[in-house]
Amino acid sequence: MGNVDLKFVDDLVSSVGIGAEKVLPILQGLQAEYGYLPQEALERVCELTEITPASLTGVSTFYDQFRHEPAGEHTIAVCVGTACHVKGADQVYEAFKRHLQIPDEGDTDADGQFTVAKIACLGCCTLAPAVQIGSMTFGHVTPDSVGTVLKEYLQAVESNAAKKKGALTDPIQGASGRNPCWLGVLLYRSG
Numbered sequence: 001m002g003n004v005d006l007k008f009v010d011d012l013v014s015s016v017g018i019g020a021e022k023v024l025p026i027l028q029g030l031q032a033e034y035g036y037l038p039q040e041a042l043e044r045v046c047e048l049t050e051i052t053p054a055s056l057t058g059v060s061t062f063y064d065q066f067r068h069e070p071a072g073e074h075t076i077a078v079c080v081g082t083a084c085h086v087k088g089a090d091q092v093y094e095a096f097k098r099h100l101q102i103p104d105e106g107d108t109d110a111d112g113q114f115t116v117a118k119i120a121c122l123g124c125c126t127l128a129p130a131v132q133i134g135s136m137t138f139g140h141v142t143p144d145s146v147g148t149v150l151k152e153y154l155q156a157v158e159s160n161a162a163k164k165k166g167a168l169t170d171p172i173q174g175a176s177g178r179n180p181c182w183l184g185v186l187l188y189r190s191g
Helices: 006-017 020-034 039-048 053-062 081-085 089-099 143-161 180-188
Strands: 073-081 114-119 132-133 136-138
Touching: 006 039, 020 039, 020 053, 039 053, 073 089, 081 089, 081 136, 089 114, 089 143, 132 143, 136 143
Parallel strands: 073 114
Antiparallel strands: 073 132, 132 136
16 A cells, blocks of 8 residues: 555545445545545545446546546646647647656656646637646747746745745735736747
8 A cells, every 4th residue: 555545535435425326526535635546545435335446447537637646746737729729839738748858648747746737728818828837827938938937937936935924925926926927928928
């Protein structure tokens, strides 16, 4: 067994129920607690309930909300909506994976710091291609600027961590005190 606290599974099953129809709320509870669906937790669910391994696998692979591997500490959401797609979002996505040395079949770097994901729309079409990391949005991102985007994001995270409790940077404004969407425009429009 790994580092998975199975007491949580016991408590979850106790509160949700043991019937086969409880598969979705149990999976959602596991995902919320662990950030993914650990194999040890799934095996424990099968021991405690009427839910079969086939049911767990079928439901958890059908819905995109479930992960079977741990996600990184920070998610890089690359918008692939129409405007971003036309402006090169797929190349930006691939550049993040290359920069972070994520294998083709993976989505998370070896250090577990970043997970790269494609999302349908960020709602920042005028900033295409747009990327969101945490609460910061970067616009007009190019494959050549992904290193700068990551550097700025990590500096903002570090700056927030250094601030005293109660005086954290407003997540809407970002570390610079300016709206991150506009910051993105300022940083990457010239590229």
